[in-house]
Amino acid sequence: MRMLLIHSDYLEYEVKDKALKNPEPISEEQKKGRLEEVLAVFISVEKVDETNPDEVVEKAVNEIKDVASQVKAENVFVYPFAHLSSELAKPDIALEVLREVEEKLREEGFNVKRAPFGYYKAFKLSCKGHPLAELSRTIVPSGEAKAE
Numbered sequence: 001m002r003m004l005l006i007h008s009d010y011l012e013y014e015v016k017d018k019a020l021k022n023p024e025p026i027s028e029e030q031k032k033g034r035l036e037e038v039l040a041v042f043i044s045v046e047k048v049d050e051t052n053p054d055e056v057v058e059k060a061v062n063e064i065k066d067v068a069s070q071v072k073a074e075n076v077f078v079y080p081f082a083h084l085s086s087e088l089a090k091p092d093i094a095l096e097v098l099r100e101v102e103e104k105l106r107e108e109g110f111n112v113k114r115a116p117f118g119y120y121k122a123f124k125l126s127c128k129g130h131p132l133a134e135l136s137r138t139i140v141p142s143g144e145a146k147a148e
């Protein structure tokens with residue numbers, strides 16, 4: 001799993017078109033979304049994650065919690081983003097992993113939104129620009145070598 005974490009004044013998105021034949025079903029309300037004072041987490045779920053999705057979810061949540069506490073963010077935006085890796089997991093696995101990251105962060109007390117999966121989306125982001133505002137993390141299941 002590859003994550004790009006951007007501490008932002010706001011992140012907003014608008015669904016534009018299907019990017020998969022069968023994207024995640026969404027309500028009218030989910031076609032647009034916005035959070036202020038947010039830790040935006042762009043996530044590419046990778047093939048290697050398929051060997052132990054539960055472990056990758058746990059590691060991702062721990063990393064996000066760690067960064068959120070450092071930047072003092074209570075709002076987290078989980079954003080499916082297929083552009084951080086050339087070794088992507090299958091969509092059904094990726095969606096399940098992203099749903100679980102969202103749920104576990106909510107259980108930890110964060111105010112969490114997740115952008116819809118399987119769509120092209122317009123988005124606006126306002127990065128805060130402080131030294132910890134732009135971070136990336138690579139997560140792999142134990143026993144798997146980290147790809148360069």
Ligand SMILES: Nc1ncnc2c1ncn2[C@@H]1O[C@H](CO)[C@@H](NC(=O)[C@@H](N)CO)[C@H]1O
Pocket residue numbers: 019020043044045046080081082083088089090091094116117118119120121
């Ligand atoms: N392994 C994976 N990890 C994360 N997201 C993934 C994925 N496989 C599919 N997606 C989702 O399907 C859209 C088309 O690839 C993706 N859409 C996007 O990445 C938008 N930024 C538009 O490009 C994403 O919603």
